[in-house]
Structure formats: structure tokens, C-alpha cells
Amino acid sequence: MTQTVLIIGAGQAGARAAEALRNAAFDGRIVLVGDERHAPYERPPLSKDVLTAHDDADCFKGWVHAADLYREARIEWLNDRLLQLDTQRHVAMLERTGELRYDHCLFTTGGRVRRLPSVPDGPHTFHLRTLDDAMRLRARLATARSVAVIGGGFLGLEFAASARTRGLDVSVFETASSLLSRALPPLLADRLRVKHEHHGVRFVFGAHELQVKEHATGVQVGAEHFDLCVIAIGQHPNDDIAKAAGIVTSNGIVVDRHCRTSAADVYAAGDCANFPYGANDQATRLESWQNAQEQAIVAARNIAGEAVRYAPTPWFWTDQYDWNIQMLGMPGVPVDGWIERAGADGKTVLMGLRDSVIVQAFAINQGGELRAIRRLVEEATPVDAGLLADPNVKLRQLERLTRSTQSGDQGVLV
Numbered sequence: 001m002t003q004t005v006l007i008i009g010a011g012q013a014g015a016r017a018a019e020a021l022r023n024a025a026f027d028g029r030i031v032l033v034g035d036e037r038h039a040p041y042e043r044p045p046l047s048k049d050v051l052t053a054h055d056d057a058d059c060f061k062g063w064v065h066a067a068d069l070y071r072e073a074r075i076e077w078l079n080d081r082l083l084q085l086d087t088q089r090h091v092a093m094l095e096r097t098g099e100l101r102y103d104h105c106l107f108t109t110g111g112r113v114r115r116l117p118s119v120p121d122g123p124h125t126f127h128l129r130t131l132d133d134a135m136r137l138r139a140r141l142a143t144a145r146s147v148a149v150i151g152g153g154f155l156g157l158e159f160a161a162s163a164r165t166r167g168l169d170v171s172v173f174e175t176a177s178s179l180l181s182r183a184l185p186p187l188l189a190d191r192l193r194v195k196h197e198h199h200g201v202r203f204v205f206g207a208h209e210l211q212v213k214e215h216a217t218g219v220q221v222g223a224e225h226f227d228l229c230v231i232a233i234g235q236h237p238n239d240d241i242a243k244a245a246g247i248v249t250s251n252g253i254v255v256d257r258h259c260r261t262s263a264a265d266v267y268a269a270g271d272c273a274n275f276p277y278g279a280n281d282q283a284t285r286l287e288s289w290q291n292a293q294e295q296a297i298v299a300a301r302n303i304a305g306e307a308v309r310y311a312p313t314p315w316f317w318t319d320q321y322d323w324n325i326q327m328l329g330m331p332g333v334p335v336d337g338w339i340e341r342a343g344a345d346g347k348t349v350l351m352g353l354r355d356s357v358i359v360q361a362f363a364i365n366q367g368g369e370l371r372a373i374r375r376l377v378e379e380a381t382p383v384d385a386g387l388l389a390d391p392n393v394k395l396r397q398l399e400r401l402t403r404s405t406q407s408g409d410q411g412v413l414v
Contacts, residue, residue: 003103005028006033008106008108009110011040012040012041013110013270013271014032016292029074030073032076032078033094039063039064042062043289047159048162052162081096087263104265106259106300107268109241109272111236111272114235115231116212116233122219124226124228125219126140127232137230141168145168145227146170146227147170149230150231150232154318157192171203173222178190178193178205182332185350185360192323237253252271258299259295259302271285290316313329328360330360333359336355339385339388349366349369349370353385358376372398376398
């Protein structure tokens with residue numbers, strides 16, 4: 001009897017899971033359900049390429065797959081919405097399709113924007129989560145001169161950079177006293193602030209209890225008037241239907257290392273999933289391109305009958321102006337100290353050590369350097385801080401030299 005895998009959520013994670021099922025030789029029925037009218041796409045371009053591209057007709061290229069892949073791989077893509085899941089009967093109730101029986105179900109439902117109380121979207125007030133959001137905002141940017149950004153996280157700062165690139169006056173309102181205190185070390189966070197200020201962005205820190213009110217000609221933020229306002233204060237995991245189905249949730253859908261939920265034959269992956277991470281099984285939910293893709297692939301392989309554990313080394317990136325900032329390791333973990341390798345034109349690599357192990361690393365326009373030390377981070381290999389700080393020792397040589405030293409071989413640097 002043909003088995004059916006139902007994937008709820010047709011974003012990057014859902015599309016990659018469907019592809020991975022076929023790659024794992026699953027020959028049954030795959031149904032990919034999404035409540036957006038677009039085929040699966042990646043979200044990182046929404047705050048950057050879509051907003052800054054010169055050509056309206058060709059401003060988005062972030063589709064996960066070519067359109068004909070779904071037909072060729074026999075993946076049924078439905079523009080529909082899940083209303084209810086009966087985990088006992090293995091039946092999903094969809095808004096338009098009706099009942100659909102599944103053998104395995106995978107939640108890749110991502111998240112929804114966090115909203116300010118009593119501040120809905122309006123002609124001058126925007127949230128940025130979907131492709132439709134980005135296209136509406138793109139059109140509005142063409143006629144605006146000033147914008148308030150509420151939220152100094154990565155999304156807010158990416159939008160701020162895009163708006164400045166288009167010539168708008170930009171003010172960023174942030175409740176904290178500095179930028180990205182939970183994601184970046186103070187040294188890099190301060191440099192990023194200076195970068196934005198150099199490009200003309202104004203920051204207002206400690207901005208608590210802001211009043212946002214729409215008017216006929218724009219929006220009032222506190223005592224100031226702007227042509228538009230973008231609210232970027234994070235997101236909530238889409239776990240409501242899973243919770244209503246009796247599946248355990250806690251800041252997302254709780255899964256084990258194989259992406260299995262508390263319900264039989266139900267899995268979750270991506271932004272909506274809360275999984276055990278590290279030696280202490282710390283409950284973790286990651287919102288990143290890497291996690292959406294890699295966890296979805298692991299979930300699909302397990303559905304197909306493999307036994308694969310999800311044990312990521314977190315990797316994030318952001319593009320702002322001419323800076324590509326990459327981050328390796330779990331944000332916010334404690335470190336004993338930092339070692340920096342600074343280069344020309346603002347390029348730098350900053351590495352945080354704990355007990356002689358690199359637990360975090362950051363790079364500005366030096367992504368290749370993070371690739372050079374990735375395995376040292378993944379395997380928690382102790383390194384010599386002196387070698388790490390020595391600019392004459394290339395990072396791509398560090399792993400070989402470290403292992404040679406540990407084995408008693410002095411090694412040769414080339």
C-alpha cells in the first residue's frame with residue numbers, strides 16, 4: 001500500500017524535506033501544503049535583494065526549486081491551510097481539500113511576526129515576513145522619504161541598510177541600550193552600529209513603550225512623524241495547531257534528536273521546532289536558513305527509514321551594505337576571551353575560546369576563514385591561543401598543525 005507523507009508548511013524547510021524524501025528513495029505520495037500563493041521560496045532575499053533591485057519584474061530569484069521539479073519528483077504542492085490534525089486517526093483536515101490521511105506528517109510551519117499591541121498593518125505600517133510583504137514594502141519605498149524601524153535585530157538592520165541604499169532617511173528604535181547583545185560580542189555590535197551611522201542611520205536606544213499611530217500622510221512614532229514604519233521585533237513559532245492536536249510544545253514544537261514529536265509518526269523541523277542541542281540537551285529553537293534546510297533534511301531521512309541524529313553546528317549570516325557577516329557556533333555561549341585577526345578594509349575574524357576550544361567565531365567579509373576552522377569548532381578541538389593569534393599561521397593550516405602537535409609531530413607549515 002502506498003504511503004503518504006504530509007508536509008505542513010511550504011517554505012524552504014518543507015520544500016527541502018520533500019526533495020530529501022525522494023533523494024532517500026521514498027517512492028510514496030508526498031503532499032506539500034502551504035498557505036501562501038507562491039511556490040516555496042527562501043526568505044533571506046526579502047529584506048535585501050527584493051527591496052534594492054532596480055527592476056520590479058526581476059527583483060526576486062529566491063525560489064527553492066525550479067517550478068518543474070515538483071512535477072518531475074511527483075511532489076503535490078497544495079495552496080491550502082491546515083485546520084486540524086487528528087494524530088490518532090492520522091488524518092489532517094485542510095481548509096479547501098478536506099480530509100487527507102497520512103502515514104507520516106512533518107510540521108515545517110516556521111513562524112509568524114511578533115506584533116506590537118494594537119498596531120496592525122496599515123497603509124504606512126508594515127511587517128516583513130512574506131514575499132507579498134516584501135513586494136508591498138518595495139512599492140511603498142519608491143514614494144517614501146523617511147522610515148522608522150522598530151527593532152534593532154538582524155531583520156531590522158538589514159531593512160535599514162536596504163532603505164538607506166535607496167536613499168531614505170532611516171531611524172531605528174531599539175528597546176535595549178545597544179545592538180544585538182545576545183547575538184554579537186560587544187566589539188562587533190559596536191562596529192556594526194558605527195557602520196550604520198556612517199551610512200546615515202540614526203539610532204534611538206532605550207525606546208520603550210513607543211506609541212505608533214497611523215495618519216493620512218504617514219505614521220507617528222512617539223513624537224516624530226515618518227512616511228512609513230517597519231516593525232521588526234522577532235517572531236513566534238507556528239505551533240498552535242500542533243498544540244491543539246495534543247503534541248507537546250514549548251517555545252515551538254518539541255522534538256527529539258531525530259526530529260520526532262510526542263505524537264506517533266509526526267515530526268517537526270525548522271523555525272517551529274524546539275530540539276535538544278549539545279551535550280546537555282539544551283532546549284533550542286533556531287531561526288536560520290541553515291537550520292531550516294538541514295533539520296528538514298534530517299527529518300525527511302528519518303521518515304524514509306534511516307536513523308539520523310540532528311546535531312548542528314549553528315551558522316548564520318547577514319548582509320548589510322558591503323559587509324557579509326558570518327557567525328559560527330551557538331550565539332550567547334560564555335567565552336573566556338576573544339582573539340581577533342583584523343585585515344584590510346574592515347575585514348576581520350573574531351574567535352571566542354572557552355577552555356582552549358573555539359566555541360564562537362565571527363567574520364566580516366572573511367567567510368572562507370570560518371570554513372577553515374569549522375571542524376575545530378564542530379569537534380571541540382583544543383587549540384593553541386598563540387597560534388590562533390599569530391597572523392603568520394594561516395587558519396587553513398591551523399587544524400593540521402593542531403593535530404600534528406597533539407600527536408607529537410612538529411609538522412611543517414607551508
